[in-house]
Amino acid sequence: xxxxxxxxxxxxxxxxxxxxxxxxxxxxxxxxxxxxxxxxxxxxxxxxxxxxxxxxxxxxxxxxxxxxxxxxxxxxxxxxxxxxxxxxxxxxxxxxxxxxxxxxxxxxxxxxxxxxxxxxxxxxxxxxxxxxxxxxxxxxxxxxxxxxxxxxxxxxxxxxxxxxxxxxxxxxxxxxxxxxxxxxxxxxxxxxxxxxxxxxxxxxxxxxxxxxxxxxxxxxxxxxxxxxxxxxxxxxxxxxxxxxxxxxxxxxxxxxxxxxxxxxxxxxxxxxxxxxxxxxxxxxxxxxxxxxxxxxxxxxxxxxxxxxxxxxxxxxxxxxxxxxxxxxxxxxxxxxxxxxxxxxxxxxxxxxxxxxxxxxxxxxxxxxxxxxxxxxxxx
Amino acid sequence: xxxxxxxxxxxxxxxxxxxxxxxxxxxxxxxxxxxxxxxxxxxxxxxxxxxxxxxxxxxxxxxxxxxxxxxxxxxxxxxxxxxxxxxxxxxxxxxxxxxxxxxxxxxxxxxxxxxxxxxxxxxxxxxxxxxxxxxxxxxxxxxxxxxxxxxxxxxxxxxxxxxxxxxxxxxxxxxxxxxx
Numbered sequence: 319x320x321x322x323x324x325x326x327x328x329x330x331x332x333x334x335x336x337x338x339x340x341x342x343x344x345x346x347x348x349x350x351x352x353x354x355x356x357x358x359x360x361x362x363x364x365x366x367x368x369x370x371x372x373x374x375x376x377x378x379x380x381x382x383x384x385x386x387x388x389x390x391x392x393x394x395x396x397x398x399x400x401x402x403x404x405x406x407x408x409x410x411x412x413x414x415x416x417x418x419x420x421x422x423x424x425x426x427x428x429x430x431x432x433x434x435x436x437x438x439x440x441x442x443x444x445x446x447x448x449x450x451x452x453x454x455x456x457x458x459x460x461x462x463x464x465x466x467x468x469x470x471x472x473x474x475x476x477x478x479x480x481x482x483x484x485x486x487x488x489x490x491x492x493x494x495x496x497x498x499x500x501x502x503x504x505x506x507x508x509x510x511x512x513x514x515x516x517x518x519x520x521x522x523x524x525x526x527x528x529x530x531x532x533x534x535x536x537x538x539x540x541x542x543x544x545x546x547x548x549x550x551x552x553x554x555x556x557x558x559x560x561x562x563x564x565x566x567x568x569x570x571x572x573x574x575x576x577x578x579x580x581x582x583x584x585x586x587x588x589x590x591x592x593x594x595x596x597x598x599x600x601x602x603x604x605x606x607x608x609x610x611x612x613x614x615x616x617x618x619x620x621x622x623x624x625x626x627x628x629x630x631x632x633x634x635x636x637x638x639x640x641x642x643x644x645x646x647x648x649x650x651x652x653x654x655x656x657x658x659x660x661x662x663x664x665x666x667x668x669x670x671x672x673x674x675x676x677x678x679x680x681x682x683x684x685x686x687x688x689x690x691x692x693x694x695x696x697x
Numbered sequence: 698x699x700x701x702x703x704x705x706x707x708x709x710x711x712x713x714x715x716x717x718x719x720x721x722x723x724x725x726x727x728x729x730x731x732x733x734x735x736x737x738x739x740x741x742x743x744x745x746x747x748x749x750x751x752x753x754x755x756x757x758x759x760x761x762x763x764x765x766x767x768x769x770x771x772x773x774x775x776x777x778x779x780x781x782x783x784x785x786x787x788x789x790x791x792x793x794x795x796x797x798x799x800x801x802x803x804x805x806x807x808x809x810x811x812x813x814x815x816x817x818x819x820x821x822x823x824x825x826x827x828x829x830x831x832x833x834x835x836x837x838x839x840x841x842x843x844x845x846x847x848x849x850x851x852x853x854x855x856x857x858x859x860x861x862x863x864x865x866x867x868x869x870x871x872x873x874x875x876x877x
Binding site for chain 1: 725735739758761
């Protein structure tokens with residue numbers, strides 16, 4: 319057999335695809351503190367951003383990295399940072415600030431084995447719930463978890479676009495496998511990409527950075543000539559603090575509503591064989607690669623097994639997963655943790671199907687064979 | 698039919714085996730098909746056991762890690778002990794006899810060559826041992842065409858080191874011709 323020629327493809331690492339995707343999306347600012355296994359993103363940003371007219375700052379620590387990203391975004395930049403495990407913990411307070419103040423930015427977390435410093439070079443999917451609830455309070459979250467190098471590029475572009483459109487921080491949950499893996503991919507041509515830039519207020523208008531009657535208000539850059547306040551406190555239309563219960567409630571509702579209103583645009587899933595499956599594997603991130611192979615092997619043996627992968631972790635695709643139970647009696651959720659997203663799958667199916675896990679948390683990628691064994695036990 | 702080929706390069710951190718795997722994967726990228734390259738290593742920059750892998754296939758590669766390799770390179774005693782047995786029945790183990798003193802009979806094909814010593818003696822630089830090893834691997838396993846590999850080496854060689862790297866590759870290829 320002659321291999322299909324793909325001369326235009328190039329070998330690219332997941333972390334590189336993330337950095338290049340960011341630049342393709344118009345990112346012009348990076349601040350951070352290097353940490354394995356995300357360091358290549360910082361290295362590439364340090365080299366590439368000055369070439370494309372952007373800025374790179376290595377900050378004194380993880381907290382400073384997140385703060386600088388917020389500051390740059392308020393100054394008008396498309397800003398991002400990358401971190402891993404312990405660094406993601408440190409960034410949480412400022413992520414909450416950016417959500418509350420509606421500052422567009424992108425935060426990449428290349429997951430490694432935790433808790434704490436764990437195993438710095440080993441893969442895991444242990445930060446799924448931290449991405450959802452790591453910062454305090456009842457906040458909306460958008461988080462993607464790609465499974466391949468090309469998808470990392472595409473979702474990074476999408477992360478920036480959603481961030482700009484909704485004035486909402488977006489999290490990319492990579493993992494050591496996808497971040498460090500190299501694949502030969504075709505990088506999309508820049509002119510083929512849809513790029514979204516935040517709406518800015520016109521000069522001389524009565525500017526409200528947090529208007530009551532808008533889902534998302536335009537964002538002026540500091541120095542543009544519009545005077546307004548930015549705070550992590552609940553605030554009024556001009557951004558000044560308020561404790562008025564009605565304002566507080568409405569602001570929180572609006573923050574959630576702006577994400578909820580765009581669920582269809584945010585949630586990306588793929589599936590096959592689910593219509594007549596007795597068991598469907600529900601997966602994401604690196605373990606989805608093993609899951610896909612396991613499902614392929616099971617189907618080759620004639621087993622009625624379906625495959626469902628979500629590239630969007632938050633907001634979670636509850637409805638789509640509930641729909642899987644029209645056919646499947648069992649949902650199997652492979653994860654590189656002790657069972658995190660499985661609880662959301664249970665919430666989605668409300669007892670209409672058995673939900674079981676296939677978990678690995680020793681720093682090695684879960685294998686197709688391990689998942690296949692679980693499929694055969696459960697089917 | 699899948700034509701999956703799995704190559705595992707092992708040794709000690711600092712021997713340049715991850716780079717060698719990247720170069721091999723870049724050479725395979727030039728030829729089309731699907732290519733995945735991964736690695737596993739400890740937190741230390743030098744020493745420790747490092748493992749770099751390349752998979753090529755005519756079909757999409759899902760599980761990205763090597764399961765049972767077709768070809769293993771062991772460039773240290775440690776990595777030989779750890780990975781020296783785990784390869785296909787009709788696979789090949791290549792050991793660098795500069796570091797691996799004794800190779801046990803395992804019923805499978807083993808090739809033992811003093812890769813690092815020859816890099817030092819014939820080229821005056823141990824640092825290109827990884828490229829010598831790449832030449833031997835490709836000479837034996839024919840993962841890609843020699844020309845694709847040469848282009849991939851040239852693309853990665855720092856300016857001013859092109860000549861020595863090509864010499865290293867050619868040394869490896871000629872060692873492979875003698876070995877098989």
